Amino acid sequence: MMSMVDGRAMEAQFEAFRVQLDDSGAVRERLRTVVADLDNVIRMMQASLLPVHHATLQGKEVLDKAKSYIPSLQKIYSQLSEIIRERPGQYYRYHDHWRSQTHTVVFLLAFVHWLDTQGLLSHREVETLLNVKSEEFSIDIEDYLIGLCNVSNELPRYVVNRVTAGDYDCPRQVSAFLSDLFSAFRILNLRNDLLRKRFDGLKYDLKKVEEVLYDVKIRGLMSTQATANPMES
């Protein structure tokens, strides 16, 4: 039978655990509050991008509006960083709190960048835009890659809407971009997990865009300039 001394030692130990579990609980509470703000900014930034599917003029205005949320994102990620920096080595302990939101943030930044430049926003550029690169807090590579898959998933709808709006060169641009992205993903040795599953969707996106490109081509709607320019073929 346990002596009373043992009982007190047991209690003392659990009292120490309580402090640590409460501390960890407090971290999670702070993270939840910050991530709730993040959800808000994401929602508004997504809303600001809706017109790209329908505006006749692509509009620097629309992109400027979307980019105007970047400082808010920076502020929120700096709050996340600060919380995690106080707990060295525990980034992955709390990663789940901001993981899915980060997928969407990467999507938003990379989609805006693509609309702006038709190029790929690099992982380093995401970290620069969010101002997060440090020893203790960075953007996980797999989160970045899933964000890119989200961009891919958005593009077929975008292409369909652009063509409807009379922009017949869009399918060629998107098809080239997705084809490059698809090839790049092929470099990776993906294990059978979430990322692999998301990658499998890329092929479907590419195929869909190629079908739109086909429709445009077969009807002779593509600009002759585009097909004639050997630098772009």
Next chain:
Amino acid sequence: MMSMVDGRAMEAQFEAFRVQLDDSGAVRERLRTVVADLDNVIRMMQASLLPVHHATLQGKEVLDKAKSYIPSLQKIYSQLSEIIRERPGQYYRYHDHWRSQTHTVVFLLAFVHWLDTQGLLSHREVETLLNVKSEEFSIDIEDYLIGLCNVSNELPRYVVNRVTAGDYDCPRQVSAFLSDLFSAFRILNLRNDLLRKRFDGLKYDLKKVEEVLYDVKIRGLMSTQATANPMES
């Protein structure tokens, strides 16, 4: 359309990702190999403890056999530590690989300790036995607590078998221990997760042991010496 320069930059970036993902995959592969060894040692240590439920003599021999596996556990946890130490700050990234096995290891060590001393093996003592306490690799507190829940789950069966074997004082000892453990868990502010669920099981274990204690008492089977000694009540 992406320029060729962009296409190459994309490829270079993904090539770098490939290296990092492959590196992380190699870590997981190494962890899996070590954890397979851990599974083996756990299995043998569990087998060595089976006689405690049936041996007429409790047997220092049985406990010595069980303890003889501790050096093997130390070796395996030192291998885990070594792999993780090479990746500062990524303990929780790979934690899932050894989590469930660690629950069982804590159970085995704490059960052996209880059989030996009727006392609780502390978190610090678990780390000392496994020789793991360091900045980079320690036993997560929640894993330790779940291991204790496993001890609790084992005790009703143990009590039933001890009484069957004629050891009528065992229920009182176990009931006192579980009652203390239950009180100690009550100190914690458990969230609605695995640990809370496991804690809910403790109450059932305690109730079951108390029923055995009742059966023994009501039939006048408990030793009068034991009930008469106020120091042990």
Next chain:
Amino acid sequence: MMSMVDGRAMEAQFEAFRVQLDDSGAVRERLRTVVADLDNVIRMMQASLLPVHHATLQGKEVLDKAKSYIPSLQKIYSQLSEIIRERPGQYYRYHDHWRSQTHTVVFLLAFVHWLDTQGLLSHREVETLLNVKSEEFSIDIEDYLIGLCNVSNELPRYVVNRVTAGDYDCPRQVSAFLSDLFSAFRILNLRNDLLRKRFDGLKYDLKKVEEVLYDVKIRGLMSTQATANPMES
């Protein structure tokens, strides 16, 4: 474009495939017919064993009735063997057809054997009873082990019914048998599959039987002869 020659070669190849697939389909059809007979015999043999849970006298008669189905089982397994022997190396191609039935057959044979002798029917004895041991057709070890798990699952109910019928020595016999069986399974390095899952159930069966043994002991119902005989302790 394919030439006509190619079209004909394609057709010739598929014609050959048709023959092979039809042949394999015919094998499956024959197996299905034989396994339907097996289902019938299993059902009758199971029915013949129902009285063991309730008969006051265990009854050589009941066991003899159950054993009377063994020749039918032999006949059916010899038909299975014959079909598979015609297809060297394809035992595991068609294994699924008789797998689950074989679990039950092993259960029935091993349960009858236990009722008869309180001992374990070995894998070799199963093959001898079914008259199947050959190069091309044998009883898969995992199927045998799952059959034993089924025996374990049956024993708690059996013990409860025997005690109800006034046989107070039964729990001790069964507890000893299950405890040995549980220890024996611990020797195996089970992977995380069906067999491992079934093994996890053994512990529950053992615990249940131990509780019945406890009930009998605490009420002083066990025969003193049994507890006094050191050869059986």
Next chain:
Amino acid sequence: MMSMVDGRAMEAQFEAFRVQLDDSGAVRERLRTVVADLDNVIRMMQASLLPVHHATLQGKEVLDKAKSYIPSLQKIYSQLSEIIRERPGQYYRYHDHWRSQTHTVVFLLAFVHWLDTQGLLSHREVETLLNVKSEEFSIDIEDYLIGLCNVSNELPRYVVNRVTAGDYDCPRQVSAFLSDLFSAFRILNLRNDLLRKRFDGLKYDLKKVEEVLYDVKIRGLMSTQATANPMES
């Protein structure tokens, strides 16, 4: 109760099972390692074929690059064969380990062959290319057929991209090939399983290609030479 002799016999039997289960586990471990290599080669070979959808010139170069992986495939299949050859009659016991990868390998080889010759790669030719035909290790016919279904699934996308690139004769070639393939599958008496399900997809692929052919024809884009030559119709 079991005698001690029985307990020891039980243990001896399970010790023998342990050896056999461990041996089978070791086989699976070796297969997993080899199949991980296979995944890598498949990934690279798939990447090498991506340009066929977009290159203006079909490019012997692209096909040569793809074919350059065949020796690696041969090496890996010879390793699989070697492992299985040590276990006569157990090909189908372990078949699941390489089944899905073999579907993709057949797809890759047959697609390259079609790009090269517009003809169908036969089952025998697959085995010759992989250098596997032996008593103990061959390519399962159903795996070959599923690989062909994968070729069919790839062709609509290929046709769409070829037409977009201005190759208006491609739809007719592909339509003829798929039509022959569809007829050939019709010869088979498919059961209600994976293969039947995949075959159902063929019809959709053929329909899609025929629609492209229609689009091209209705717009007068097909070369008159092609339609005029009766040898190719």
